[in-house]
Amino acid sequence: MRPSPTSANSRDQHERGASAECKETMTESPRLTSRQRTAQDILGPDKDPHLAEDNPFEAMMARFDHAAELLELDPGMYQVLRMPEKQVIVSVPIERDNGQIEVFTGYRVIHNTSRGPGKGGIRFDTRVTLDEVKALAAWMTWKCGVVNIPFGGAKGGVVCDPTTLSVHELERITRRFTAALLDTLGPESDIPAPDVNTNERVMAWIMDTFSMHQRHPVTAVVTGKPVEMGGSIGRREATGRGCMIATRDALKLLGLPLRGTKLAVQGFGNVGSTAALLLEGEGLTVVAASDVSGAIYNPNGIYVDDAIAWVREHRYLEGYPGAEAIPPDQLFTLDVDVLLPAATENAITRKNAGDIQAKVICEGANGPTTAGADRILEENGVFVIPDILANAGGVTVSYFEWAQDRMGYFWSEDMVNDRLEGIITHAFNDVSGVAKRYKVNMRVAAYMLAIERVAAVHRLRGLYA
């Protein structure tokens, strides 16, 4: 019998969880000569090191400006919402395993806290820049606004290459970075989460460092923690589950059936594989999927849990026997009803947008569609569920995790999933309502809704001093 989505996910959670990461299955890195495990060994199973938005600032601002114009936002408010509240640059000196000292640079940007504490991930990547972190922090403000959760936006990162770091070096960077941000972080002020190249394990170190300074455990200072230490059940699957709910809502709105509807998924990691599994459970047929190793296609359908099991064993989709290999670019132009980009930014551009046959695009990834492609998709009548709505399931369950930590009372998986569904469906209806009222597409509507929600609180609070 094929396992249910829930059992596959909990097995996945168990196997990829923090405790499993410590087991002997780790491979040795060729780049380190000693018998150390590399940081990549513990981060690799969760995160792809090549994920990063190349120019997210432009992508975000193009949408922000358009929505602000339609809202006729007054110039003063426009300036307030464009500028981050706080930008912190810190030096992160650590002793490498060879005894030498190396200094890394870390950033934390709080974009806006009018509606609640800053919320946003921390990434470890060589391409981290202050501009990128600023854009991603603003992105988080709008995402939290769309789903109407009481958080503002924040983001952080350390410029480093985890593939060249041992686990101990990674831990030292994390702890020193956390110590440098002690005045910023806190359950009431700024709450990090995993992002590119960081995971549950890294969140546990942040929580521990912060708690040691506070002299008591402060679980609510980070989300995306291991469940054993205050993480929420359902967090790992939350983003993919949110994609499933939003796609289901979109098909319903458009009067399209679930059963037999064909789906192609770019990116078969946490978000893509979970969304594919859950959408398959809703009756859709997954005909194509891809990861960094390439794309696979089977017009009769791919058994998603089978493909997940293959990836767990072989790391990549490459060689999966239940489908034929196709060129990765072809995935976007297949004869499918729904396309789910869940890998990288800028996957759908002016070049391929015109050839997309799907009626619905659900943006699991952040920024998978360029502003130029937006126009083409709109002209062709493609219904795009924008990233700040489609992938907001993750931050929504992070909010649940924070709430549970503060209550000291933990919810069942059913409660988490039911409440997630309520929030995503509500947000979907809010956004489609704005789209209808202003005769704009879902992306513009999502930005308008979020900007107006944040601006409304600013107007109520007024300017201090």
Ligand code: NAD
């Ligand atoms: P992941 O590392 O678990 O998976 C990424 C997948 O994309 C992997 O299968 C990888 O092989 C594949 N991939 C990378 N480059 C590719 C390419 N060029 N073509 C095809 N596949 C490629 O990451 P994830 O957590 O699933 O995140 C995926 C996207 O969703 C990212 O944009 C991330 O920022 C966004 N996102 C994730 C969350 C979350 O909670 N995990 C929340 C919001 C947004």
